[in-house]
Amino acid sequence: MQESESIYRFMNKETDIFENVPIMNILKKKFPAYVDQAVDAQRTGRKFAREVIAPRALETDRRCSEDPSYVDLEFYHKAMEAQIPTSIFPKKMGGLGWSTLAFGLWGEEAIAADIGLAALVTFNLFAFIGACVEFRPNVVLHIVKLIVEEERKGNPFFFGWSITEPSGGTDQEHPVAMAASRPSIEAKKVKDGYLLNGTKCFCTNGDLARLICVNAPVDRRRPLETQATFLVSTDTPGFAATRLEVKCGQKASHTAEINFTDVFVPEENLWAPPGEGLRHAQEILSATRGAVALIGLGLTRGVVERTVEYASQKKVRGHRLIDEGWVHYALAGLMTDILPLRTAIMNFLVAIDFMHVVRMLNNPITDIALKISPAKLINSDLVEQLSGLGPVASVVKSIKNKVVSAETVDNFLRHGSAVKPAASDLAMRAVSVCADIVGLEGLTRKHGIEKIFRDAxxxxxxxxxxxxxxxxxxxxEVGYDYRRAV
Incomplete structure (x- = not known):
């Protein structure tokens, strides 16, 4: 065999979802357009990752190391040209109409190439997800219009979700922990709105975002009973990004501490009323935890791909590193974990499309409305205003609450909480195993393996x-009640 023919690759085909995610063969028969779109998104993602992300990943990481405030806007504009930041919006609203599965397959490829740059694009989806959770139609329309219009002008539109407190992040995600927490931030009711005062930390895009979804109680002594969710415009007086974090990994994606000093939030930007903030956050998390699992999967794939390529070319004692049996077992152990995990995560993404809030955009009523209505009408101020009227908003929210019941959210939290640690722990184990395989030479910066070690x-x-x-x-799983135990 010629040396040039013996460079091995892992998951390097143009598309592979039919062989690696068996359920796709069944879905293809019943929902051919749905699966075809996903296949095309994966193909697009692999091309974009290969041609746009991979060539600039290490240089962007270097520049962010020297200057944490650096943003690779050239990359973001390339993503906008491909309509990636707005890809999940319906076509008539300026997007590509991608499903969660399609976007997830694109994202997996982008993450395997570089999570920092992939996050710069994909984490903006919190804007859309946060709006969809409450599903006030005028809010959803406004958010979509705002992002599409700005990006058509060539202006990146960054969004953030601020949940973590300086005194604890976990406290904000579980009722028992939240009840015992003492958050720094507090919202005070005033005429026509609220005043926010306090600090949030580790906010993705905190220094770049134009809008941030903020969780805050109206009584910091009773955070569980009074937690609310607000949409904050970062040009509001009193808002400041006070510190940009200097990070070990994922440097292309910014993380900041943000401060609120009498930041006024109008009543209409109250997304979840006092007492409903935890529910709102958990509904977002029920969808996004599976997305973080996808990050772990992409990082694992990325480090294994690089290690296979390196070992195929590295000579040791007169033969290639990849010809050694211990390397086979080490890599095979990771691959046997990647394949079933990948299937589980793809199943999660499919479930989001058919069982979670995305169903509100993919149901007979919405389909008919989008088909018969001209794009100009859908995106008009008149439709946005009409959709915000009490009766309309009430009916839509009632439908949404039936589509996404409390039981549905609980089930997605359970499955998301299973795949997220499985994927992120696998990523950490994979970078350790691969570091052992490639040794000090393979961990030099040019191979990208040490970067994934930092990112994971x-x-x-x-x-x-x-x-x-x-x-x-x-x-x-067992019905244990921590609230009663405490």
């Missing part, structure tokens, strides 16, 4: 630490 650790922490997820699974 935080996936065990953000979106709730893995310890919390395990307790969530235990609680839901």
């Amino acid at each position: 650790k935080v996936t065990q922490i953000y979106e709730g630490p893995n310890q919390l997820h395990r307790l969530d699974v235990f609680e839901r």
Whole structure:
């Protein structure tokens, strides 16, 4: 065999979802357009990752190391040209009409190439997810219009979700922990709105965002009973990004501490009223924890792909590193974990499309409305205003609450809490195993393996630490009630 023919690759086909995610063969028969779109998104993602992300990943990481405030806007504009930041919006509203599965498959490819740049694009989806959770139609329309219009002008539109407190992040995601917490931030009711005062930390896009979804109680002594959710415009007087974090990994994605000093939030920007804030946050988390699992999966794939390529070319004692049996077993152990985990995560994404809030955009009523209505009418101020009228908003929210019941949210939290730690722990184990295989030479910067080592650790922490997820699974699987135990 010629040397040029013996460079091995892992998951390097143009598309592979039919062979690696068996359920797709069944879905293809019943929902051919749905699966075809996903296949096309994966193909697009692999091309974009190969041609746009991979060539700039290490240089962007270097520049962010020297200057944490650096933003690779050239990359973001390339993503906007491909309509990636707005890809999940319906076509008539300026997007590509991608499903969660399609976006997830694109995202997996982007993450395997570089999570920092992938996060710069994908984490903006919190804007859409946060709006969809309450599903006030005028709010959803406003958010979509705002992002689409700005990006058509060539202006990146960044969004953030601020949940973590300086005194604890986990406390904000579980009722028992929240009840015992003492948050720094507080919202005071005033005429026509609220005043926010306090500090939030580790906010993705905190220094870049134009809008931030903020969780805050109206009485910090009773956070569980009074937690609310607000949409804050960052140009409001009193808002400030006070510190940009200097991070070990995922440097292209900014993380900041943000401060609120008498920041006024109008009544209409109250997304979840006092007492409903935890529910709102958990409904977002019920969808996004599976997305963080996708990050762990992409990082694992990325480090294994690089290690296979390196070992295929590295000569040791007269033969290639990849020809050694211990390397086979080490890599095979990771691959046997990647394949079933990938299937579980893809199943989660499919379930989001058919059982979670995304169903509100993919149901007979919405489909008919989008088909018969001209794009100009859908995106008009008149429709936005009419959709905000009490009777309309009430009916839509009632439908949404039936589509996404409390039981549905609880079930998605359970499954999301299972796949997220599984994927992020696998990513950490994979970078350790691969570091052992490639040794010091393979860990030099140019191979990208040490970068994934730095990128992976935080996936065990953000979106709730893995310890919390395990307790969530235990609680839901056996019916244990931590509130009664405490």
